[in-house]
Amino acid sequence: MIDAFITVFSPNVLIPWILAMALGIFIGAMPGLTATMGVALIVPLTFHMEPIAGLAMILGLSFTSIFAGDIPATFMRVPGTPASGVAVLDGFEMNKKGKGSLAIMLDLFCSTLGGLIGVVLLITISPTLATFALQFTHFEYFWLGLLGLSMSAVITKGSNVKGLISVVAGLLISTIGIDVATGYPRFTFGNIYLISGIDFIPVMIGLFGISEVIRDLASQSQDTLSGAAVVETSKTNPKEVLRVMGKHKRVIAQSSIIGTLIGALPGAGADIAAWVAYGFAKKTSKHPEAFGTGSEEGVIAPTTANNAALGGTWIPALVFGIPGDTITAIVLGAMLMYGLKPGPLVFINNKELINQIFAVALSSQMFVLILGFIGIKAFSYFFKAPRNVVLAGITIFSLIGAYAIRASTFDVLLVIIFGVLGFFMEKVDMPLSPLILGLVLGPMIEDNLRIGLIKTDNQFLPFLTRPISFVFAVILALTFLYEPIKSFIARRIKKS
Amino acid sequence: MKVTREHTVGIVCIIIAVTILLITPSFPAGQEGANLTGPAFFPNVLAIAYILLGGLQLFLAFKSKPKRNNNNIKQSSKKDPQQLKRIITTLEYIALMVGFFAFFKPLGFIISTILFLFLLMWLLGVKWWKSLLISLVYTAIIYLLFGMLFTIGLPAGILSVVGL
Numbered sequence: 203m204i205d206a207f208i209t210v211f212s213p214n215v216l217i218p219w220i221l222a223m224a225l226g227i228f229i230g231a232m233p234g235l236t237a238t239m240g241v242a243l244i245v246p247l248t249f250h251m252e253p254i255a256g257l258a259m260i261l262g263l264s265f266t267s268i269f270a271g272d273i274p275a276t277f278m279r280v281p282g283t284p285a286s287g288v289a290v291l292d293g294f295e296m297n298k299k300g301k302g303s304l305a306i307m308l309d310l311f312c313s314t315l316g317g318l319i320g321v322v323l324l325i326t327i328s329p330t331l332a333t334f335a336l337q338f339t340h341f342e343y344f345w346l347g348l349l350g351l352s353m354s355a356v357i358t359k360g361s362n363v364k365g366l367i368s369v370v371a372g373l374l375i376s377t378i379g380i381d382v383a384t385g386y387p388r389f390t391f392g393n394i395y396l397i398s399g400i401d402f403i404p405v406m407i408g409l410f411g412i413s414e415v416i417r418d419l420a421s422q423s424q425d426t427l428s429g430a431a432v433v434e435t436s437k438t439n440p441k442e443v444l445r446v447m448g449k450h451k452r453v454i455a456q457s458s459i460i461g462t463l464i465g466a467l468p469g470a471g472a473d474i475a476a477w478v479a480y481g482f483a484k485k486t487s488k489h490p491e492a493f494g495t496g497s498e499e500g501v502i503a504p505t506t507a508n509n510a511a512l513g514g515t516w517i518p519a520l521v522f523g524i525p526g527d528t529i530t531a532i533v534l535g536a537m538l539m540y541g542l543k544p545g546p547l548v549f550i551n552n553k554e555l556i557n558q559i560f561a562v563a564l565s566s567q568m569f570v571l572i573l574g575f576i577g578i579k580a581f582s583y584f585f586k587a588p589r590n591v592v593l594a595g596i597t598i599f600s601l602i603g604a605y606a607i608r609a610s611t612f613d614v615l616l617v618i619i620f621g622v623l624g625f626f627m628e629k630v631d632m633p634l635s636p637l638i639l640g641l642v643l644g645p646m647i648e649d650n651l652r653i654g655l656i657k658t659d660n661q662f663l664p665f666l667t668r669p670i671s672f673v674f675a676v677i678l679a680l681t682f683l684y685e686p687i688k689s690f691i692a693r694r695i696k697k698s
Numbered sequence: 699m700k701v702t703r704e705h706t707v708g709i710v711c712i713i714i715a716v717t718i719l720l721i722t723p724s725f726p727a728g729q730e731g732a733n734l735t736g737p738a739f740f741p742n743v744l745a746i747a748y749i750l751l752g753g754l755q756l757f758l759a760f761k762s763k764p765k766r767n768n769n770n771i772k773q774s775s776k777k778d779p780q781q782l783k784r785i786i787t788t789l790e791y792i793a794l795m796v797g798f799f800a801f802f803k804p805l806g807f808i809i810s811t812i813l814f815l816f817l818l819m820w821l822l823g824v825k826w827w828k829s830l831l832i833s834l835v836y837t838a839i840i841y842l843l844f845g846m847l848f849t850i851g852l853p854a855g856i857l858s859v860v861g862l
Contacts, residue, residue, distance in 0.1 A: 232843075363758060367711055367751050374718070374744050381737035386726055388737055412795075419788045590822040591832055594815055601798065602811070602840055606850045611802050618795045630703045648740040656735050 206557035210565065215255045218248075219562070222259035223266045223569050227577035230270025233280045233407050233603045237267040237472075238528040245536050253540040254555060258562040260536065264529050265566045268472050268508050269313040269574050273581050276305050276501075278596055280411040284403065285472035285508040287638055288480045290410055292493065292500030299496050303438040304446070308498065309505045310574045311443050312454060314567050316506030319458035320465065320513025321563040327517075338467070340654040341665045345674035346467065347647035350474055351639060352681045364632040372640020375400050376648070383652055395612035402641045404604040404616040409634045411600040412621025415593050417628065446498055453483050453499045454506050461507030465514020471527025472508035472515075477639060479507030485684070509570075513563060520544060520556065704759035711752030718745040787821065794818055806855020807845070811837045 209215065222244055229240035241260050248256030271286030276293035289309065296305035338346075351369055378389045379399030390396040447454060457479040464475040483503035484493045493500045515527045523544035525531035537544050542552060549556055584595070604617040624634055658664045666675055718741050725738040798814040805813070815833035820826060844850045 363751060363755050364707065367707065367748075367755065370744055370747050370751065374714070374741065374748075377741050377744070383735070384726060384737050386737045388725065388741065389721065416788055416791065419791055420784055588824075590819055590824050593822065594818050594832070595836060597795070597818065598811060598815055598836055598840065601795065602807075602844060602852075605802070605852075606844055609851050611799060611853075614799045614802060615796075618792065618799060621795075622792060630707050632707065652735050652739065660735065 203557055203561065206554065206561040207565070210254060210258060210558050210561045214252065215258055215562075218251065218255050219258040219262050219566075220569060220573075223262035223566065223573050226263035226266030227270040227573055229263070230267030230286075231273045231282045231577065231581055233274060233282055233411060233600055236283045236403065237264050237271075237285070238532070240264075240267050241529050241532050245532060248536065249539060253537070253542060254558045254562070256536060256540065257533070257559055258566075260529070260533055261559070261562050262566045262569065264512055265313075265317055265509060265570050266573055266577075268512060269310065269317075269505070269570055270577055272309040272313070272505055273306060273578060276302055276309065277581070278411070278592075279414045280596060280600065281406060283473075284406065284642075285476050285511075286504075287406060287410075287473060287635060288476045288504035289501070291480070291635065292495070292497045295494065295496035296498075296501060301496065304443065305496075305501050306578055307438045307440070307443045308446060308501050310571065310578065311440075311447060312502050312506040313509040313574070314571045315447070315454060316458045316461060317509035317512060317570060318564070318567045319455075319506075320462045320510030321560070321567070322513075323459070323462040323510075324513040324516055324563065325560050337670065339668070340650040340657065341668055341671040342674060344647060344650040344654055344665065345671055345678060346470070347643045347650065349674060349678050349681070350470075350478065350643045351647070352678055364630070365636050368627070368632050368634065368636040369640040372637040372642075373644045373647070374640075375405070375637075376641050376644025382645075382649060395610065400616065400641070401607060401613060402638060403607050404613040405620045405641060406638055407600045407604050408617040408620025409624035409627075409637065411596055412617055413624030413628065413634070415597055416621060416625040418593065420625070447502070450499050450502050453487075453502050456486070457483060457503045457506040458510040461510030462514035462517075464507075465511030465527070466517040471529070472511040473642065475511035475514070476504035476508040477635075479503040516559075516563070520548060520559070702759060704762065705756060708752045708754075708756035708759060711748045711755060715745040715748035715752065718742070718748075790821055791818070794821070802855075803853050804855055806857045807852035808837060808841065808857055809855060811840065 210219075225244070226237070226240060230237060240263050244259055244263060245256070248259055251259075267283060268285050271281055271283030272289040272293060273282060275281040275286040275289035276297050279290045279294045281287045281290055293302075293305045293309065296302060376399070378396055380387050380397055387397050460479045460482055461472075461475040464470050464478055465472065480493075480500065480503045483499050484490045487493065487497075487499055489497065489499075511527075512529075515525070515530045516533075519525055519530035519534055523534060525534055534544055542548065542555070584592070587595070600617055601614050604613040605611060607613060627634055627637075654665060655662070666672055722738040722741050722745070725736060727736045794814060794817055798810055801810045801813075812833045815836055816826075816829045819829035819832060824832070841852065845852045
């Protein structure tokens with residue numbers, strides 16, 4: 203292992219690695235540029251390097267960009283990456299209360315710690331976990347999708363009915379476009395742009411970014427972005443950050459484990475991990491009512507989980523050659539290009555490389571801390587600019603960011619449409635994040651449900667009879683029944 | 699009985715659900731004619747869920763006492779000279795974005811972005827020369843970042859003649 207560290211700290215690995223990590227901060231903090239996109243963009247640059255240098259660039263970039271997504275989420279309410287969608291809930295609320303600096307430092311420290319725990323878990327438990335996930339079939343993935351959706355009910359503050367309306371809206375939007383099973387274009391109304399479906403990134407940028415600008419222009423109250431974006435200038439003592447982290451060490455521990463486990467499930471990455479960890483933290487918190495109003499736990503849980511998930515996503519990728527998320531899907535492609543065949547044999551034939559990957563993953567956390575700090579400083583200058591300049595900046599970066607995903611002007615229109623929709627949804631107190639969750643999980647739920655039904659000749663019973671499926675179904679039922687049962691038992695105890 | 703925002707949410711849900719249920723019968727059937735696996739199955743389930751949720755929302759809206767609403771009406775009935783101005787600014791902002799969308803391809807990234815940012819900041823009350831300067835800076839940053847560094851094909855539009 204020491205040899206591995208010596209190799210990865212040689213200049214030909216270290217220099218591109220650090221540069222990629224610095225680029226990651228930038229990509230993460232730019233709405234519309236995702237970690238996946240960043241990785242996809244640097245892979246062509248890595249082909250002429252040693253495999254470990256290329257893999258170090260990819261690993262490092264993914265860690266910094268997932269953290270940096272929280273910077274605009276906290277200060278502008280625009281998630282920089284999908285995994286920061288949850289960070290807008292409490293991070294931005296903390297910023298509005300003048301505690302933005304504490305929120306972002308918590309993000310940085312917890313991202314680093316979460317990333318570290320995720321990597322340690324990757325190193326220690328990877329084979330067992332991957333074997334378990336490999337047993338999953340369509341039935342289990344269907345329940346897993348529903349479990350993800352049920353988190354939105356937990357996340358929502360206020361009316362549960364409106365939260366569900368928002369979730370179903372997301373699910374409905376996910377059905378737009380070509381139906382994968384039959385090739386039939388659904389709800390496209392002859393529009394060619396709708397055939398490939400509605401990408402969730404422009405939806406997310408519109409709902410959170412543009413709607414906030416509209417709200418700001420329409421209300422002009424202190425409550426909105428104009429007040430918040432510029433408020434935070436005070437510095438936060440690292441000791442204070444560590445004190446807050448010490449207070450919530452249980453949340454950090456549970457979120458790291460949840461993040462890694464979810465990351466290890468093929469197809470579920472940092473974004474879903476952040477949602478689930480947030481929901482779980484709220485469920486188990488002593489102050490669930492504080493969530494969504496600038497709760498420290500609400501900031502800590504998602505940011506810890508999404509970086510921990512990155513370690514998790516490498517578990518199935520390395521052990522079985524199955525991507526844990528889109529980033530590792532690209533990694534697998536890159537590894538094949540380097541002449542490496544991911545799978546159980548890698549651990550035997552390329553033991554050195556595996557150790558080097560672990561060394562890179564561990565050391566990257568230290569660089570996240572340093573580069574993240576520099577990144578926050580750099581962006582704070584942007585936030586101190588006059589309000590109208592910031593508003594114009596958010597607008598143009600949102601519009602161009604949406605265009606950049608698929609070079610489609612239609613996505614620019616989507617940002618505008620969802621910006622207006624988001625504004626009206628907030629007017630009627632309807633939460634925005636469940637819509638995103640529905641949109642992301644919709645295809646996973648629908649495809650697995652339908653393929654499962656085709657396999658069983660339209661029988662639903664087999665969805666319940668497989669052991670892992672059954673456990674998932676029970677957990678799902680408990681998520682909804684937990685509160686009523688708890689209050690029932692409490693009443694019983696009171697009576698007796 | 700006054701229709702409030704709460705009622706509107708329920709009504710909109712039901713309208714969307716009914717529209718979906720009117721469209722989906724035109725979808726083809728699933729494997730071996732089974733409806734459970736066809737493309738209409740999932741949207742139909744969601745539409746039914748929307749009818750139930752919309753109904754529940756309406757029920758809750760009727761059940762809740764309109765006490766708070768009276769206060770709202772009183773508040774909003776107060777003449778606010780600033781309010782109309784803000785609504786107009788908001789509409790202008792949305793119109794500017796739609797204009798940007800429409801002219802992005804034909805005019806090209808550089809011209810449409812400079813124009814859009816200049817007009818937007820001017821609308822928000824920034825001095826014209828400042829607006830122009832900041833528009834140029836923003837456009838340059840985005841061009842360098844997205845266009846040069848990440849080689850995303852930003853439309854050249856009418857500037858394509860000069861090779862930009």
